[in-house]
Amino acid sequence: MAEKKLVEAITSMSEDFAQWYTDVVKKAELIDYSNVKGCMVIKPAGYALWENIQRQLDERFKATGVENVYMPMFIPESLLEKEKDHVEGFAPEVAWVTHGGMNPLPERMCVRPTSETLFCDFYKGDIQSYRDLPKVYNQWCSVVRWEKETRPFLRSREFLWQEGHTAHATAKEAEERTEQMLNVYADFCEEVLAIPVIKGRKTDKEKFAGAEATYTIEALMHDGKALQSGTSHNFGDGFAKAFGIQFTDKDNQLKYVHQTSWGMSTRIIGAIIMVHGDDSGLVLPPKVAPVQVMIIPIQQKKEGVLEKAYELRDRLKGFRVKVDDSDKSPGWKFSEQEMRGIPMRVEIGPKDIEAGKCIICRRDTREKIEVELDRLEETVEELLGKIQDDMLNRAKEHLETHTYTAACREEFERIFSEKAGFVKAMWCGETACEEAIKENMAVTSRCMPFNQECISDTCVYCGKPAKKMVYWGRAY
């Protein structure tokens, strides 16, 4: 990032990454802070981004047979308490509703931190026969978790997400669905958001409260910290037993269903910012950018300039395109377009019109390209595709060059003291060892990747026989 700094309003990444993040979120006009700590106003630019994520993810869900539903936002305390591990996991961070108007409620209710219990309660009554299975439901909603420390998108007290909840006749089918949805997330991140991810399984310590197995996709941010970007849980029949969700199978036996849940939240917007952003602001992959092309007229008061800009806009109707016809100076508009992460801008002024050309400037590389006006549509299409591909490739390269391998404890500790990124290392499989690593090194296990490698025979930390290769890192 040795580029010239064009705008003072954004702190540079190298100076203070956290401040850079906050500056970008604000200057790109994604959110405003609100009067409630940890709750944010998502502004048009931020919400349009979420809508694009939502739409494309939803299409991918539906292609696998998912149906959307909506559950209540309140959970009676008695219902939340039905699954022991689950309530222990979430109790510290739920918000309680105790009154209706002036009157105390007979039973307090929490605002959903996640809706497993609600889906289970519903499924209990809705499922009788194997013919009622599978249930493959999803809801788009917000949930509330009363976090102590909050950051826009990364950790807010209320956040938007989707939560899928499925019920199946067999353990095998549930496991398949769990993995299938993890793959949907991973493919979505890579193909749409240009974010490469590591797919794997969480250790027992890190898995979801009440789950038998949690799968995760982990992405690496620009500062070398990890971000869990989507999760998929296999509950086995644990919730089914706690809630009594039974069905009569073909063999006339009463059986418990096997369940899964999976979610992706507005947190992914934080990942987009921290994977692709630079010192000039946000950089959006063309496939999710609410505006893909900003046309900026130069000397727009001169005869014919604005008209030409509108004409180009009309010719680019197949893309998400806008003309910045405000009366700011061109330099201002350039900076504005860059801070907002709009993938491409078209500069058009009297000189260009005379020459039958325009200037296209890529947001990701800031490369300026002179384009014949009659080749505009094809050039824009080609360049948007190239930007998308290049962004993924750069992110992949960053992931690769910031993934290290440690064979022994000395190496493990040295890498984390000198570098930021993922470290692949062997692990004995014991929670106590994992806790010691966290305690002493402030490093957590991110996942046990599906693509296992054998780095050594012994645990990188305690030296006992190794069971799994683990990605370790510092996480958001």
Next chain:
RNA sequence: CGGCGUGUGGCUCAGCUUGGUAGAGCGCUACGUUCGGGACGUAGAGGCCGCAGGUUCGAAUCCUGUCACGCCGACCA
């Protein structure tokens, strides 16, 4: 929940030590000149200084309390 910090026009902040007419820059409005990397001039509008007590002839400034927000830790998507 612990540590640190901040509350003064829309925003960023100065003023507070040593009490005495509420300030600057940016933004905003109007008009004009500009326009290829955050242009400029002129004229305007906009504030009971987070809130509540107290001290004082007099409080943005001193004292007490309180609330809110931000950052960093512990916990979590």
